[in-house]
Amino acid sequence: RKEVEQDPGPFNVPEGATVAFNCTYSNSASQSFFWYRQDCRKEPKLLMSVYSSGNEDGRFTAQLNRASQYISLLIRDSKLSDSATYLCVVSNAGGTSYGKLTFGQGTILTVHP
């Protein structure tokens, strides 16, 4: 079983739609959580960190449920430019291991006109 598992997708939605991605992680020692975005054949880029209290950045809302080891990302009012692969990422705290990011397999989102 992978340490980080995501909805496989792909998700095909019209512009303006709201779409939600889910992710679960198996390592209860995981301390930090992120959503990265990766465009086709490009490098991953940090979209947003995920905090215990939930956080919002414009049209994007991230939620974390530590008890269920579950992370979500909600995108409202989808734009064509949101089309990408969304990677759920966790990191274990502790000294210099903080930077070892474990990626989920990614969820492909396609927003169409």
Place this chain on the structure above:
Amino acid sequence: AAGVIQSPRHLIKEKRETATLKCYPIPRHDTVYWYQQGPGQDPQFLISFYEKMQSDKGSIPDRFSAQQFSDYHSELNMSSLELGDSALYFCASSLGPGGHGELFFGEGSRLTVL
């Protein structure tokens, strides 16, 4: 703004050959990470360095080695290449180990082993 620079961008090698990938982190970033992403796969952590010392090790094969130099650039050396080594190799850098999860990735070096 300067980003993470990786070279070469594309590399084609035969089986059993060796290859070296280079990574130049963002200026003042002291931590470098190497990730391997196979076709249709998620990025897999290989190894990381903080202040020129290995800080963490992932699924890096014994045939591979890496180091970080005094100017903070890093090199990933791959020997006895196998077909399965064909992948996109990303280097990332951060300010401090972990960078609070914000790693800045280079555009990757695409290795094809024939």
